[in-house]
Amino acid sequence: MIDALWGWPPPVLDPAGPYADKVTTLAWALFGMGVVVTAIVCAALWLAVRGSPRMKALIGGERTIWIGGIAFPGVVLLGLLVWGLTLTASLTQPIRGDEMRIRITGEMWWFRVQYLNADGDIVMEDANELHLPVGVPVVLELEGADVIHSFWVPHLSGKKDMIPGRRTLLRVQADRPGEFGGLCAEYCGSQHALMGFVAIAHKESDWQTWFDDRTTRVARTEMLAETAPPDAMPYPGDAAAYPMELGTLERYDARRGMRLFMESGCAACHRIAGTEANGLAGPDLTHVGSRRSLGAGILPNNRGTMMGWIGDSQSIKPGNRMPSYDVLSAEDIGHIAAFLELQK
């Protein structure tokens, strides 16, 4: 997420869809008008100090106040207001009801993402990632679970608050495939700065394939039964064996990881569809293995960061609601990470 927010041009000046485009156009117009007015004021000031007596008399009269102080700003501001409202009218267009809908809930300090069907039922749940098809307007239902957060993906739209007890709607659309970083834009507690998000725009057909694959996913638990038991795995532990290629060594047992996940308390807060893990307090981990990042857009997703997060998330994001599982052995943490990696 952090990467997706850097770069040139800055995301706010690099709209990737029609709604962000309008915000950017308006911003440039206001900036341009500001430059013009500042130039006029500076020129008038220069003439008032250094100009000829005739010029001083010309700009010193009451007429200048009427024209430059009342008529000009009145016309310009009114014009900008009317033009700006017309330009951005589509941002606040009423929702037709047949749009694709995704509910995003701000929690301390991550984003819950729920894909809804036409009836408003949740068909798939994810966290800190929004996948959307290119060229299709998507209505985001924004909510706050605890305090006020604000949803902002600068490439796609302006900011919109996520308020507890109230649902706000935001329309977004991406016109080109890509990954667009986002973040919480309303101070929401000590780890507000580490509350990131990424929106990923796919070509429409790719998105449909992705969505079908996700919604028809069966838990990756059956697959676990097919893996060899850990003692049967070769263990090339000798220094003589290096350098070895990654993937040749798998000493972690994902099946054991699953059991640990269910028994150590993970399942009380996290849900994995198709298993008995059905906790709702924390992020849904059904697809955690395919996420771009961990910890709400803040860490790359690999075995090492996963183990670091499970074992001591409090040192990474102090105050987050997941306790550091340093009561588990390193081996147990490795097994759980191996299990979670399979949850694509």
Add this chain to the structure above:
Amino acid sequence: MTSSSLMAGLRDHPNEIDRMGRFAAMKRVGVASAIVLGLLSACKNPIGSRYEPDDAAQERGLLAINEAGCAACHEIPGVAWPKGRLGPSLDGFDDVGMIAGQLPNRPDLLAVFIRNAPSVKRHTTMPAMPVTQSEAADIAAYLYGLDDD
């Protein structure tokens, strides 16, 4: 033998002057090289930091560290955030004794450890990390380049 008779003797054997001059010159070279060697050995770092990585490798190493998220478990100088505490702090790594308390402190072995720790230290907590061999070498260069003293 008085000095005058020595001078007289030398006058009779001119080659002797040459030989003595050469001896003096050799002595000077010897002293000078002893001083230089002495200075050099005084500058020599402790065993852990004798490896002097180049700057470009260190820069690439820091990038690779950030990309792989090493700091999720390790406090690493030069990485402002995160400062994970699941693994040991890598502060002052240039002065460390053995790698992970167990392996000989060699840049090539450190690179292997970074890439696939369990292959060289059986029961280590650190898992294999998704970095290429050259990235691992760069990360090792970065860690050896940390010099806080």
